[in-house]
Every structure is written in structure tokens, then in C-alpha cells.
Amino acid sequence: MLSVRGLTKSFGGFVAVSDVSFEVSEGELLGLIGPNGSGKSTTFNLIAGTLKPTAGSIRFEGEEIGGLAAHQVCHMGLARTFQIPxxxxxxxxxxxxxxxxxxxxxxxxxxxxxxxxxxxxxxxxxxxxxxxxxxxxxxxxxxxxxxxxxxxxxxPRLLLADESLGGLDVAEMDQAAEMLERIRTEKGITIVWVEHIMGVLMRVVDRVIVLDHGEKIFEGLPADAARDRRVAEVYLGTQH
Amino acid sequence: MMTIRWPLALLFAVLLLLPLGLQDYLLHMAIQILIWGFVYTGWSVMGRFGQVSLGHGAFLGVGAYTTALLWNNFGLVPWIGIPIGVAFAVLLALVIGYPCFRLKVVGHYFALVTLALSQVVLLSIVAARDITGGSLGMTPNSVGQSSWLALQFTSKMHWYFVALAVWAFGLWVWVKVDRGMGRAAMEAVSEDETAAAAVGINVTREKLRVTVISAAMTAFGGALFGQYQMYLNPETLSGIGVSLQIVFAAIAGGMYSLLGPTVGALLTIALTEGLRIGFGTTLIGAANTIYGILLILFIIFMPRGITGFFGAWTKRRAATAAATT
Structure with missing residues (x-):
């Protein structure tokens, strides 16, 4: 449904997103995680049309949407929320x-x-x-x-939810996660959920992509992500 | 909306009967208030959404001069000249607005661009003195009698009703903009362009829409004022002076309410006339100084203008009355 290929965004000399590729299939609930500054919000803004990619392509239902204005992306059936409301x-x-x-x-x-x-x-x-x-x-x-x-x-047919849980307490987090799941199952809306809090997200999503320093370091099942060495390093620091 | 309909109908009834009892001088005041009220209403169509233009004199000048020049040089009647003048103003609004809105020139920067625009139009009129009469101004060729075709009337009564109709049309446009989904869209745009775009609002288009409506109304008002005065002067119909006067009147009267800009017109005309009668020629130019001082005071103490202030005041009073009974 959504196909991101070689997506790159640099601000001057700083490369925020570097050659990131992934696919989202219809009906999926995908988690996009990474620590602060990992490039997930930039990736998200590139897809939503708030930022223009430096290189790479973003195809939504077969059509190229990379570089379209935000309102045009919205008209195509791709809606977003903001990290800070x-x-x-x-x-x-x-x-x-x-x-x-x-x-x-x-x-x-x-x-x-x-x-x-x-x-x-x-x-x-x-x-x-x-x-x-x-x-x-x-x-x-x-x-x-x-x-x-x-x-x-x-x-929308695809919902981009940006860090929906920042600033919520535990009960509210569970509630919010449950709501995203319900939206997916009841309304059939495909969801890409960007988050830096791993816990709740891991229980709900089908698949997870982990970014670090603008690069994709993991893609797969949540259970595997929890066992992945690089993901652990990114989140917990290197163990010696 | 029943609440505003009755007082408005009453106001119109009074305005229709008003000229019967007025001498020419007061009629002259009333005509000016209506024409400028229309122009100020036009400004507030975009100003109320935080699109502060300090250059509406540009549109005023384009409308007035186009109409008069077409009449004097090509014999085109104002019925054709005014639409062409309005079209030029719209074109100018698009040429300035589109790049500004695309490149996100907002707030103070946008205000500065418009400020420059008004001065460019003023200087152009002055520079083209061979055809515009430069800073001495120009006079549309008179037909010497009342003529609907030439839009020239010897009687003030005629002009009063023309001005009243145009002013009422201005209010209608304001209400149309106010009731449409476009108003909510512009409120959203004025608050947060990024969030507005994210919910599918074409920010550039919505901004251009109100800018074009505003420019068209202003050009129309300028053309009408030129026809009424039968004299066009670049200082009164373009440039910074009149542009700031428009801003002052709309803000002081209250740009968030239907009749606010008209109240502003009442205030500016009364002020100008009061100074002229009270001090004669000794205080020429004092009006602009007083506008400046008043503008500062209004922005600090009554940012929603006179109508906004009294609107809130009557609401408060009603609330206290309801609480005590």
C-alpha cells in the first residue's frame, strides 16, 4: 500500500534520514520506533508532505507522493496526527x-x-x-x-500516528493503544504508528521498524526486535 | 442569526430615510462614511484572519486611476472601467499574494511587502505624470449633468443611494465569507498553517481567496470615491497614508464584527472633519499623527475595536443581570 524506497533527507550537511526503505501492506499496523533524533519524525513528515525528500521515492497505492504538498497528500487518503497536538x-x-x-x-x-x-x-x-x-x-x-x-x-486509508502516547499516563497509554488497534480492525484503516516508547507499542503492532541515526537497523516482528542486539544497544546502550 | 437581523433591518430603514432630512454637507459626510465603510469592510475580509495588509492603498489607486484614465482617454464608461480596474487590482493581488503565500511570507514580513506595494503604486502614479497628472492629481472629464451612464451625479441624493447600495453589498460579502466553511479554514490557517495543510486545506488558495475578495472590494471603493469626488490625488488614493488610515479605521471600529469597519469610517471621517473645522489649515496633517496615536491606544486597550469592546461589555452586563436575578 505504501512503499518507501531509498528515502533520504538532509538539512545542509546533516543527514536526518539516510536511504530508508520499507513497505506497508494494506490492513497492517506497523510500528516505527527509534530513540530521539533517530529520524522517525522526519521520515513521517516526508511521507505526510510536510517536508520534501532530498532523494528516494514514496509511493502510495502505486502513485508517487514524494514532494507533494501536505494538503495533496491528505486528499489522496493519507492522514496524520502531530506529535505535539x-x-x-x-x-x-x-x-x-x-x-x-x-x-x-x-x-x-x-x-x-x-x-x-x-x-x-x-x-x-x-x-x-x-x-x-x-x-x-x-x-x-x-x-x-x-x-x-x-x-x-x-x-483516510492510511493513518500516520505520530508519537501518540507522549505525555500520557499508563492507563491512558493502554487506552490509546487499544483505540489504534480498534480503528485498524473496525474501520480497516492501515496504520503507521511512530513512537519512542516501546512497551505498549510492541504489544499491539504486527511488525516493527527501528531507526537509529537516520538508518533502518531492524525490521520484523516485535518479539524478534526485543531479542535483537542492535535494537537493545540503541535503547539500552552498549553492554561490555 | 435572528439576533442580528432585526437591528440590521432597522438600521437599513433609518439609512433609507436619512437623506430626506439631511443638508448637503451632512449628506456628503454620510456618502463618505458609506464608501469608506465599504473599503474598510473589504480590508477586514482579510485583516480579520491575521492577514494584515498595510498596502491597500495600492488597490484603491489602481481601481480609481484605471477607471478615470479609461474614461478620459478612451471614453470607456465606468460601467466597463470599474470592472477593468477591479480586474487589475485582482491581478496585482495575485502577483503579490501568490509568491508570498507559497514562500510562507507571513506576519510582519507580509505586512512589509504590502507596505512597499502601496508606495510602488503611489510612485508609479506620480512618475507617469503625463497621463495621470502626477502629484497634482487629475479630474475625470465631466459630462456636466447627472448621468447614470457616466456615473456622474449633480445631486448628492443620487450618490447617497449609490453609496448605500455598494456599502450594503460590502456587508453581504462580509457575511458570505463569515458563514462559509472558508471562514473556519482561514481561522485555522491564521493559527497554524502546517496543521491546516495536514487536514487538507490548500493554504495558499484559501489565503489568495480572501486577498482577492479584499483587493477587489477596495479597488471598487477607490473607483467609486474617484467618481464621487471627481478628483483623484495619488496621496489620497494610494501610498502609505491612506493605507494606514484603512488599517486604523478597521482596527478601531472592530474588524471582527460586521459593522465594525463602518464604525471605523464614522470615526475617521468625524475626526478628519472635526480637525478641519476646529483648526482649519493650521493643523494640516495632524489627522495622521492622531491616527497613529489612537492606533497604538486601540491595539493596547481595545484590540477588538469599538464594536468588539461594546459587544463584550453588553454580554458581561447581560451575564451579571442574569446572575443577580
Missing amino acids: RPFRKLGIRENVTLAAYYGRHGRVGRDEAEALAVEALETVGLPSDAATTTEGLGAAGLKKLELARALSTQ
Whole structure:
């Protein structure tokens, strides 16, 4: 479904992502992990169109999307969330999501339909769907849910979830992981989940890719990742 | 929306009957308030979304001069001249807006670009003095009588109703923009362009949309003002002075509400006239100084303008009244 080949991004002399390749198949829940500065967020921003790749190709359902603008990527059916939630504070919760439903579908839905999609997305993530509630009362978990609802309302076939769990407590983390799993199974949306907290992610994902210093150092089952020497080194430091 | 409909209908009724009781001088004031109210409303269509243009004088000048030059040199009536002037202003808005929005020139930098733009138009008008009359200004050829075709009227009453219709049209455009999904999109864009793009909003397109609407309205207002005054001066229809006056009026009146810019027009016209009557020619240019000082005060103490301030005040009062009963 998504095919990344030789993806490279350099900022001046610094190479943030170096020759990374991987495939995501339809219906998969893929984890993309790595410590801070490993290039996972950059990879993610390259796919979402927020950054333009220096080299390499990104194909989504057979079409090249590398270098497209963010809104075009969204129109193709690829939605994203942000690591640090970026709600539109001037708009209410439902208006935030309605906006995404309306523009995310690129004029293919009317205003009423967008509103209905927004209510549905808000119910999926468990946020109030009335028109009056503002974003003011939302805590870290609520804002992350809003990010998710906004992404879902654009009716994506592939969801890029960026570090969904940062800033959450253990119960909230479990809840969030469960929600991603549910979105995958109930809505049939393929998910790439970027995260630096390994624990919860490893229980849920089908497959995991580990990045370090902009390079892919592991790809495979979560159980194998836990036994992999290089992954352990990256996360725990070198043992002598 | 029933809440704003009644007062608005009442306002229109009063405005329709108003000229019956007014002398020519007050009618002249009213016409200016309506035309400038229309221009300020046009500015706020983009200004309210944080797209602060300090160069709307450019559009004003393009609209007014195109219309007058086509009339004087080619005999093209304003009915054709104004649309062409508006089209030029739209083109100018696109030429300036597109690269700015694509290259993410935002905030202060965008304001500076527009500031330069207004001055470029002013200098161009002055430089082309052979056809524009330069800094001495120009006068559209008069037909000597009231003529709908030439859009020239000897009676102020005619002008009043023309200005009223155009002003009402401006309010209609403002409401259209306010009620559409485009408003929410622009609110989002003004807050966070990256997040807006991520939910599928074409940021450049949405910004261009409000910029073009705003430029078109301003050019239209400029052309109309030129027709009304029958005299065009580069200083009053382009350049930094008038551009800042537009900004001041829209902010002071309140750019987030429908009638705010019109209240701003009332304020600027009253101020200019008050100074002229009170101090005659001894204080020429004082208006701009006072605008500057007032602008600072407004931005600090009443950032939502007069209408925004009183809107909040009546709401607070209603809340306290409800709490005490």
C-alpha cells in the first residue's frame, strides 16, 4: 500500500534520514520506533508532505507522493496526527473536526455531511460531539484524541500516528493503544504508528521498524526486535 | 442569526430615510462614511484572519486611476472601467499574494511587502505624470449633468443611494465569507498553517481567496470615491497614508464584527472633519499623527475595536443581570 524506497533527507550537511526503505501492506499496523533524533519524525513528515525528500521515492497505492504538498497528500487518503497536538484554538472541538472532514475530502462532501463525519469521528475517539464545547478544557489525552478525530474524519486509508502516547499516563497509554488497534480492525484503516516508547507499542503492532541515526537497523516482528542486539544497544546502550 | 437581523433591518430603514432630512454637507459626510465603510469592510475580509495588509492603498489607486484614465482617454464608461480596474487590482493581488503565500511570507514580513506595494503604486502614479497628472492629481472629464451612464451625479441624493447600495453589498460579502466553511479554514490557517495543510486545506488558495475578495472590494471603493469626488490625488488614493488610515479605521471600529469597519469610517471621517473645522489649515496633517496615536491606544486597550469592546461589555452586563436575578 505504501512503499518507501531509498528515502533520504538532509538539512545542509546533516543527514536526518539516510536511504530508508520499507513497505506497508494494506490492513497492517506497523510500528516505527527509534530513540530521539533517530529520524522517525522526519521520515513521517516526508511521507505526510510536510517536508520534501532530498532523494528516494514514496509511493502510495502505486502513485508517487514524494514532494507533494501536505494538503495533496491528505486528499489522496493519507492522514496524520502531530506529535505535539496542534488544535485550532479559535474553533470549537466539533468545528475542528468538521473542517478536517470538509477539506480533507477535497470538496467531495457537503457541509452537513462533513458535520456528520465529524460527529462520527468524535464518537470513535470518545470526545463530546456537541457544537458548543471548546478545546479549552482538553488535557493532554483529550488533545491527542482530537488529533486522532481530526485525522480520522478526513476518511483516510492510511493513518500516520505520530508519537501518540507522549505525555500520557499508563492507563491512558493502554487506552490509546487499544483505540489504534480498534480503528485498524473496525474501520480497516492501515496504520503507521511512530513512537519512542516501546512497551505498549510492541504489544499491539504486527511488525516493527527501528531507526537509529537516520538508518533502518531492524525490521520484523516485535518479539524478534526485543531479542535483537542492535535494537537493545540503541535503547539500552552498549553492554561490555 | 435572528439576533442580528432585526437591528440590521432597522438600521437599513433609518439609512433609507436619512437623506430626506439631511443638508448637503451632512449628506456628503454620510456618502463618505458609506464608501469608506465599504473599503474598510473589504480590508477586514482579510485583516480579520491575521492577514494584515498595510498596502491597500495600492488597490484603491489602481481601481480609481484605471477607471478615470479609461474614461478620459478612451471614453470607456465606468460601467466597463470599474470592472477593468477591479480586474487589475485582482491581478496585482495575485502577483503579490501568490509568491508570498507559497514562500510562507507571513506576519510582519507580509505586512512589509504590502507596505512597499502601496508606495510602488503611489510612485508609479506620480512618475507617469503625463497621463495621470502626477502629484497634482487629475479630474475625470465631466459630462456636466447627472448621468447614470457616466456615473456622474449633480445631486448628492443620487450618490447617497449609490453609496448605500455598494456599502450594503460590502456587508453581504462580509457575511458570505463569515458563514462559509472558508471562514473556519482561514481561522485555522491564521493559527497554524502546517496543521491546516495536514487536514487538507490548500493554504495558499484559501489565503489568495480572501486577498482577492479584499483587493477587489477596495479597488471598487477607490473607483467609486474617484467618481464621487471627481478628483483623484495619488496621496489620497494610494501610498502609505491612506493605507494606514484603512488599517486604523478597521482596527478601531472592530474588524471582527460586521459593522465594525463602518464604525471605523464614522470615526475617521468625524475626526478628519472635526480637525478641519476646529483648526482649519493650521493643523494640516495632524489627522495622521492622531491616527497613529489612537492606533497604538486601540491595539493596547481595545484590540477588538469599538464594536468588539461594546459587544463584550453588553454580554458581561447581560451575564451579571442574569446572575443577580
